[in-house]
Amino acid sequence: MTSQLHADGTLHHLLTLEGLSRDLVEGLLARAAGFLRPAGTAPARSDALAGLTVANLFSEPSTRTRASFELAAKRLGADVVNLDVHLSSRVKGESMLDTVYTLAAMGIEVFVVRDAEAGVPQFVAESVGPGACVLSAGEAHLSHPTQGLLDALTVIRHRRRVDGCAIAIVGDIRHSRVARSTVQAFSTLGARDFRLVAPAELMPDPGEFPGCQRFTDMDAGLAGADVVMMLRIQKERMAETDIPDFDAYFARYGLSARRLKRARPDAIVMHPGPMNRGVEIAADVADGPQSVIREQVTNGVAVRMAVLEAVGLAIIRARGTA
Numbered sequence: 001m002t003s004q005l006h007a008d009g010t011l012h013h014l015l016t017l018e019g020l021s022r023d024l025v026e027g028l029l030a031r032a033a034g035f036l037r038p039a040g041t042a043p044a045r046s047d048a049l050a051g052l053t054v055a056n057l058f059s060e061p062s063t064r065t066r067a068s069f070e071l072a073a074k075r076l077g078a079d080v081v082n083l084d085v086h087l088s089s090r091v092k093g094e095s096m097l098d099t100v101y102t103l104a105a106m107g108i109e110v111f112v113v114r115d116a117e118a119g120v121p122q123f124v125a126e127s128v129g130p131g132a133c134v135l136s137a138g139e140a141h142l143s144h145p146t147q148g149l150l151d152a153l154t155v156i157r158h159r160r161r162v163d164g165c166a167i168a169i170v171g172d173i174r175h176s177r178v179a180r181s182t183v184q185a186f187s188t189l190g191a192r193d194f195r196l197v198a199p200a201e202l203m204p205d206p207g208e209f210p211g212c213q214r215f216t217d218m219d220a221g222l223a224g225a226d227v228v229m230m231l232r233i234q235k236e237r238m239a240e241t242d243i244p245d246f247d248a249y250f251a252r253y254g255l256s257a258r259r260l261k262r263a264r265p266d267a268i269v270m271h272p273g274p275m276n277r278g279v280e281i282a283a284d285v286a287d288g289p290q291s292v293i294r295e296q297v298t299n300g301v302a303v304r305m306a307v308l309e310a311v312g313l314a315i316i317r318a319r320g321t322a
Contacts, residue, residue: 002125011310013125013134016143017184025188029153032299032306043075044305049312050077054110055103057096057124058137059085062114064273064297065137065146069112072304078312081108085115096120097127104132109315110308114138131318133311141175147272148181150303152189154296155227158268163190168221168263170197170253171231171280174204178272179231183209197221199241199253218253222262229270230255230281246279255281260290268292 004013004020011024035044054073058066066082073080085099100111111128113121114137121136128134138144155162167186173179173196183194194212196203203214215221222228233249243249250256255269269281269291277283286293 002122006314010314011307012314013121014145014307014311015121015125015134015136015139017145017148017181017188018143020188022188022190025149025152025185028149028303028306028310029156031309032149032153032302033157035302035305036298043071043301045075045077047077048309049073049316052110052312052315053079053081053106053108054112054308055081055083055108056112056114056137057083057085057099057103058112058114060114060116060138062137064300065114065144068297068300069135069137069304069308071301072308073110075301076305076309076312078110078308096124100124100127104128109133110135110312112137116140118142131315133315135307135311138177141177142180143184144177144181144272145185146300146303146307147178148183148185149307150296150300151178151182151229151270151272152185153299153303154270154292155186155268156189157295157299158292159226161190162186163192165191165226166193166195166224166264167191167227167229168195168197168225169229169231170218170221170255172202172233172237173198173209173231174202175237176231179204179229180208182229183212195221195225197253199243201241202237218259219262222259225263226267227270228255228260228263228267229272230275231272232274232276233280246276250279250282254279255285257282257285257288260285266290270296272296 006012070080109132111134113124118140121139125134169179196212197215197218200216271293
């Protein structure tokens with residue numbers, strides 16, 4: 001497996017949060033916090049990555065992740081190329097590797113990859129030269145590292161720290177890359193009280209998420225939680241359960257204002273988006289005083305700026321010594 005780190009311990013690729021040190025994660029979060037600005041003021045900008053080109057290679061639909069990577073790169077002075085891989089020459093038979101080689105020959109140094117197939121970001125990282133880097137923007141059901149980082153930043157800004165927090169994650173956990181990366185991020189930062197809340201059919205396999213408590217009863221899982229993270233439920237996934245329709249799902253696993261009272265009074269409500277209002281979360285909760293869902297989006301740009309800056313500056317430094 002390709003190492004995510006340079007020999008000096010700095011970040012080269014970001015494919016997963018697994019195995020990253022607490023110091024590295026905390027450093028990225030601190031840098032991301034430095035990019036945040038008060039609401040209504042101009043966003044942070046710099047020319048730190050001027051002369052670099054970032055390619056967003058997305059084979060899955062995305063609004064938040066793709067837009068935030070693009071904004072992050074542009075606000076750091078980089079050039080950006082957006083490529084819908086399923087609409088590109090890959091459809092004509094060109095492999096992902098050939099696509100990457102073509103883009104690398106055009107001078108692109110940073111590849112942001114989102115793919116529904118497991119192993120694609122790692123495959124690309126193994127294929128690019130040492131002067132390029134790969135960032136995962138979501139890999140199958142396995143990982144979404146920048147989402148895990150932005151979730152951690154959001155909790156820290158409200159709770160000051162992650163360790164000591166009781167974190168309830170509710171929904172389709174079996175198929176959720178968000179849940180996996182968020183638990184990895186929070187675990188690295190010292191969190192130990194995780195509650196996985198889902199229908200039995202949407203729970204992860206027994207070997208996954210070690211140390212996490214599992215609840216099929218939502219009220220029990222929310223009791224005393226500091227953080228409530230709701231996950232999107234898709235109709236085809238719900239069909240795997242004995243829940244007949246969206247109304248029935250909301251009755252059992254939807255977050256209403258009444259149900260939120262089971263958590264701590266100062267608990268925060270999170271959702272990675274897109275939301276199904278009235279299915280996994282009530283509109284008045286999504287827009288309510290305990291919701292930090294919009295802050296997650298804001299923090300996503302800052303986190304992606306921190307990650308892009310870390311890998312981009314390493315490329316620039318290597319150029320200077322070549």
